[in-house]
Amino acid sequence: MVARVATVAFQGIEVVEVDVQVRLHPGLANFLIVGLADKAVGESRERVSGALASLGLSLPQKRIVVNLAPADLAKEGSHFDLPIAVGLLAAMGVLPPDEMAGFLALGELSLDGRMNPVAGVLPAALHASAQGRGLICPQAQGGEAAWAQGIEVLAPNDLLALVNHVKGSQVLTPPEPAVAPPRDEGADLADIKGQESAKRAAEIAAAGSHNLLMTGPPGSGKSMLAARLPGLLPSLSPAEALEVSMIHSVAGTLEEGKLLRQRPFRDPHHSASLPSLVGGGHRAKPGEVSLAHNGVLFLDELPEFARATLEALRQPLETGRVSIARANAHVTYPARVQLVAAMNPCRCGHLDDAAQACARAPRCALDYQAKISGPLFDRIDLHVDVPAVSLADLALPEPREGSAQVAERVAAARAIQARRFAALPEDRRPRSNAELEGRLLEEAAELDGDARGLLTGAAEKLRLTARSYHRVLRVARTLADLAGEERVGRPQLAEALTYRRMALSRT
Structure with missing residues (x-):
């Protein structure tokens, strides 16, 4: 079975949807990320492994292949951590794959499972709204994503909170749109x-x-x-x-x-x-x-x-x-x-x-x-x-x-x-x-x-x-x-x- 999670790549302020496909194969244990990924995306292997360990989970002793489609589009940035981790959890049976199909995810993971802010949440949220999907992003950027009208925004502080929410043992509060305070000019x-x-x-x-x-x-x-x-x-x-x-x-x-x-x-x-x-x-x-x-x-x-x-x-x-x-x-x-x-x-x-x-x-x-x-x-x-x-x-x-x-x-x-x-x-x-x-x-x-x-x-x-x-x-x-x-x-x-x-x- 192939677990799929949607995320995005950026060309200027334009958004290109990326399909994160995760599959577990029998064979020698390995973790491969393919699809024209840059160094930051390639390093997701270590961050995702550490985040799963924080949940008490270890990587399955199988050949793990993550494909970022379309394969000829350059993938840059650490925001691929979260969709890779979510796809891996779905492939492992921890999360139901059908629950993830309605969301677009982006976020950087720490080794302890916490989610760090990433660039591009607002255009990603607007794209998700246009596609009729929800959005999963770091808690610090929930107020940014909430400006996209008519979508469900999940903004957990860490990967554990996301898993608990999907399983029904915890409820994430929907974020409120946030506005920057006026600058204190102090100049007249x-x-x-x-x-x-x-x-x-x-x-x-x-x-x-x-x-x-x-x-x-x-x-x-x-x-x-x-x-x-x-x-x-x-x-x-x-x-x-x-x-x-x-x-x-x-x-x-x-x-x-x-x-x-x-x-x-x-x-x-x-x-x-x-x-x-x-x-x-x-x-x-x-x-x-x-x-x-x-x-x-x-x-x-x-x-x-x-x-x-x-x-x-x-x-x-x-x-x-x-x-x-x-x-x-x-x-x-x-x-x-x-x-x-x-x-x-x-x-x-x-x-x-x-x-x-x-x-x-x-x-x-x-x-x-x-x-x-x-x-x-x-x-x-x-x-x-x-x-x-x-x-x-x-x-x-x-x-x-x-x-x-x-x-x-x-x-x-x-x-x-x-x-x-x-x-x-x-x-x-x-x-x-x-x-x-x-x-x-x-x-x-x-x-x-x-x-x-x-x-x-x-x-x-x-x-x-x-x-x-x-x-x-x-x-x-x-x-x-x-x-x-x-x-x-x-x-x-x-x-x-x-x-x-x-x-x-x-x-």
């Missing part, structure tokens, strides 16, 4: 004195999900502004929360199996490698750009990142997804992020201060900023200078307006954007003004004759690319939404043009 825009232009740019960026680059000398408050941006953003919608949590689940970063409701804020160090930023490695795991999906990716000291690493961001910023091609994997992850970056104007950081600037100014600024390619600069909607804070600004009292007041205006502008496209099909509906394109952009940012003349003249004078032209229109539409204006007027367009990057003179 009111903490920043002066920098009103930069605060205005941060508000526009939050209202329309626009990319933002802040340039200024060290200590001017660029990182402080970026750290306060999450406090201006609205919470994730239920659909967005599920999508973001699935990525973090596959990456193994979903703490305690709790669904995320706040937008991610990722700030990798400038020494980050290309695979860590865009994804990859042996198992083609999601990178920072995917972990920041539907949130903010903050790159401080932008020119200090490796050029190849930054150039790899160009496609995700344009398409909202990142494709990772490896010899053994080809996966695609969502990567719809709001890029926020900060940089000094030059290597010494004091380009505009003659008393502190180095002897190579302004040539050093040209060389330093040349580390960022023109196409990447072109993908940033808002370019804002953040000058050094004066002593007079530091002596001012705390600003009256903080993050809460700005967040209210941002929420109102986002609500206008949501109503504007509510009638469109969900798969074609922009989530913010930053996603407007084609006919939708033309309709939403329709200009009157005066404003159109201003844009045409500015486009010629500033030599705007087609991409820059459209990004100006998107920013202008966001400014009109913040002002509560139905149409984009000359004032909004003029302000939007001030946020385009002005190249340094080479003379």
Whole structure:
């Protein structure tokens, strides 16, 4: 008899069902796992043997063959421990095989039989729900699996509790859906004195999900502004929360199996490698750009990142997804992020201060900023200078307006954007003004004759690319939404043009 237990393998956030087949043959005692298993899966033999020993059971003195079908699909990860153990228990007659047919199982086993958390429980639970199956997972991730509607979730602490539940001598309590608590930001825009232009740019960026680059000398408050941006953003919608949590689940970063409701804020160090930023490695795991999906990716000291690493961001910023091609994997992850970056104007950081600037100014600024390619600069909607804070600004009292007041205006502008496209099909509906394109952009940012003349003249004078032209229109539409204006007027367009990057003179 062949005992069968269903589990899954992952290709990005996509789930592929795997049939774990266990059979006991007469012959020399042996334990084989076949089906293109990696080292972690091969080591399941020892973990499963130890877990069974914790139940007072020893492996039968037979030839044990575990087949992971389909055989040509690479199997990676320790989550195969539990389905192998359950299949083996069914083959040994400890568990009834028909009881296991209605469940999908995944989890890592300790040598004492306890179940350890694994990556990918949320997408596995959604797959089980679509297939009309239940799910067996570690207790620590029961709250994660419970978000899949209409399925039976068994979340035991150890293998013994699972066996007792199936045999009827113990009842496992169904887990409740768990939500991650709000981040304790402890940071408010009111903490920043002066920098009103930069605060205005941060508000526009939050209202329309626009990319933002802040340039200024060290200590001017660029990182402080970026750290306060999450406090201006609205919470994730239920659909967005599920999508973001699935990525973090596959990456193994979903703490305690709790669904995320706040937008991610990722700030990798400038020494980050290309695979860590865009994804990859042996198992083609999601990178920072995917972990920041539907949130903010903050790159401080932008020119200090490796050029190849930054150039790899160009496609995700344009398409909202990142494709990772490896010899053994080809996966695609969502990567719809709001890029926020900060940089000094030059290597010494004091380009505009003659008393502190180095002897190579302004040539050093040209060389330093040349580390960022023109196409990447072109993908940033808002370019804002953040000058050094004066002593007079530091002596001012705390600003009256903080993050809460700005967040209210941002929420109102986002609500206008949501109503504007509510009638469109969900798969074609922009989530913010930053996603407007084609006919939708033309309709939403329709200009009157005066404003159109201003844009045409500015486009010629500033030599705007087609991409820059459209990004100006998107920013202008966001400014009109913040002002509560139905149409984009000359004032909004003029302000939007001030946020385009002005190249340094080479003379």
